[in-house]
Amino acid sequence: MPGGGTAAESAASGSGRAGGEAAGASRAEALAAGAGPADADAGAARVSGETAAEPGDATGAPAAGADAAEADAGPARVSGGTAAASGSARAGGEAAGASAAGAPGAGAAGAGAASTSAEVPGAEVGRASTRASGAGGEGDERAVRSVTAAAADADVRAARTVATPGVGWAPPDMGAPATFVLLRHGETPLTPQKRFSGSGGSDPSLSDIGREQAARVAEFLARRGTVQAVVASPLARTRETARIVAARLGLEVAVEDGLRETDFGAWEGLTFGEVRERHPDDLDAWLSSPDAEPTGGGESFAATADRIAATRDKLTAAYAGRTVLLVTHVTPIKTFVRLALGAPPEALFRMELSAASLSAVAYYADGNASVRLFNETSHLR
Secondary structure, eight states: OOOOEEHHHHHHTTOOOOOSTTTOOOOOSSSSOOOOOTTOOSOOOOTTSSEEOOOBTTBSSTTOOOOGGGGGGOOOOOTTTOOOTTOOOOOOOSSTTOOOTTSTTOSHHHHHHHHHHHHHHHHHHHHHHHHHHHHOOHHHHHHHHHHHHHHHHHHHHHHHHHHSOOOSSSOTTSOOOEEEEEEEOOOOTTTTTTBOOOSSSOOOOOOHHHHHHHHHHHHHHHHHTOOOEEEEOSSHHHHHHHHHHHHHHTOOEEEOGGGOOOOOGGGTTOBHHHHHHHOHHHHHHHHHOTTOOOTTTOOOHHHHHHHHHHHHHHHHHHTTTSEEEEEEOHHHHHHHHHHHHTOOGGGGGGOOOOTTOEEEEEEOTTSOEEEEEEEEOGGGO
């Protein structure tokens, strides 16, 4: 979706949804925490209220992708604020492992590993590098290499903890969860223009920047070795992203129609400003209600949520106990996260999602879920 409308525009719609620095805040996949590059697609609403969410990859508001440099706003900590899908607001850990008591297995161990890998190793590398540059001695150089290797090891261990949590509130016989690693496709030519780009438009392929982003994701995931299957939306940009990643991982790509982006009807290919000019009443209604459809018979966010819930149930059954990479779009990923948290529909306007970013949700046998990662982009730096 595109991005960048004003807060006044959002308020005029009656939605009052000035989203979080376009939506987002997340910690590394219990890996090195990082904020995304300025490659983000589609802008979303800023927490400061300066801008309201605009369409993004499904270029826009709720489905809003990150406003270019805004995605770099840094991985806000889920710290004490991640409620597991059970809807409980019980504080989770600081990082991807944060989870509510009702989300078994997603507990403290994952959070601890995340915090350690994301903060300590990186800090130690920095300190060791400083010592080496000051002393210039061979011993200090060895220390830098040693600490760097230790940081890399911790990073991989943390990634595996997030992908296959083994300690938490779940009974020991609960089994491993189905873990969805949610990858937003790489940038397309419409991304920097912040135009609505859903499932009813021109179906653009990746740009050269988008292909480079996909290659970086592939290397990132290959180093961690946790993905066991790859499933993609049928749209060109997701299938191309998935092929690049799957080739590096030595896996095949399965296509799932339920992962497609929202259909933005007559708004496809337009910027948020153009929609505001041409269809102001329809836009206001859309920003105010998840049941409102874009002009021309597009898909409402309520309909998208029903589709994603059905797709989630289908895929959790098919991939029980496994870690699967779902290559999809802004609205589906935000909807997976929203449903896991038990958050209201307007939460879509309060999440920022960058192009080629990674998020993760674990689903347990008792029906609970835990958001373990959101908008991770350190691999793009």
